[in-house]
Amino acid sequence: MSLPAEAPAAAARGLALGPRPAGPDPAADTAAEAMNSVLGKVRPILEAFTADDGALPLAELVRRSGVAKATVHRLAQELVAWGLLEREGCDYRLGLRLFELGQRVHRQRILREAVQPYMEDLLLITRETIHFAIHDSLDVVYLDKIFPHRGLNAESRVAGRLPLYCTGTGKAILAHSPPSLFVDVVRAGLKPLTRHTVVSPGRLRAQLDRIRVEGIALETEEIRLGYASLAVPVFAQRTGSLVGALSVTAPTYRMDAGGHAAALRTAALGIGRSLT
Structure with a gap:
């Protein structure tokens, strides 16, 4: 995959985006x-x-x-x-x-048990699909998903994977991860899933910078046309470590970013406090 015009500037910032040496x-x-x-x-x-x-x-x-x-x-x-x-x-x-x-995986089981009550609260408040995802390699893995009758029952599933760079939860995680993860994601290639998927390293970097400032990620039609996702990172309060990301996914015409943001942040703080 050839890199966009941002590649030379990115390389100048220390991003080794070119091919690896032969040998x-x-x-x-x-x-x-x-x-x-x-x-x-x-x-x-x-x-x-x-x-x-x-x-x-x-x-x-x-x-x-x-x-x-x-x-x-x-x-x-x-x-x-x-x-x-x-x-x-x-x-x-x-x-x-x-x-x-699979149910014996201790870290994921404990985390899922801590997250579920807050996901249920979000479902009652938003009446939209709720995801909790964790980071693995260059993907997000959905640890849990709940949805109402009218919710999104496609594209994502519990234990399913989607790329970090084009999902709401993935962007929230990527924005608060070490810069080396961004380098790895770009090196692997930003492949479009829809015509709206951000495949420019420069645009993705700008998105992540904004997410770090605002504390919330908005993905619009990058995974599925007609749908948007609003996500926040979740940190363990005791250690300050990033444990995952929580999101609300809804049709674009129904997405209430302003209204859902407060509920997401409150839920993320509650999860962080509950992790011991």
Whole structure:
């Protein structure tokens, strides 16, 4: 992806946006070694499933994972025995054991329990879709989502991922993260999800500067046409550390940014106080 006109200025500010020097790539070597291990083969098999997949045949698991058919077949049988996969006729689906293990992730479970009452309050006040997201790599991961009957039931889902640079929660997190994260996001490429997605590093930087000053992020139609999202960062009061971001998402014609901002800030402060 070629960078916009802002790239030279950004590079002058110390952003290494250009291609990496040629030569051995330790990351690639590490990935190749991992793929040769048993876990390195199990991972692409499990990750072959998307949120929209109910069950997949063996051939599709082979195609998506890139692992040899005989190996996929053998490992799939073991994963079924462990409960990580289940059989559905001749096909495979993710197993209940994965869900059980996921619920044991301590940090996310405790955080979600702290956040839920405030999300419910926001839902009652705004009657719009409420998200709480955390940062992972170059994405936001939605830790929780609640919505009314008329709310947004697409694009986002619990445990789903979306890019940091074009989501309300992502912008709120990115604005309060170390500058190196911005560099990594730009280097990976700002790809448009809609015609309104900000793909200029300079424009994105200006947005983040404004978010830091105002304490609130507004994303309009960058993820889905006709929808906007208002988000605030959430800090643990005891440590001052950034733990995630809270947002209200609504159709653009119904988004009450002025009215929702106060409720969001109040909820974010309440969450921060409740984290021990």
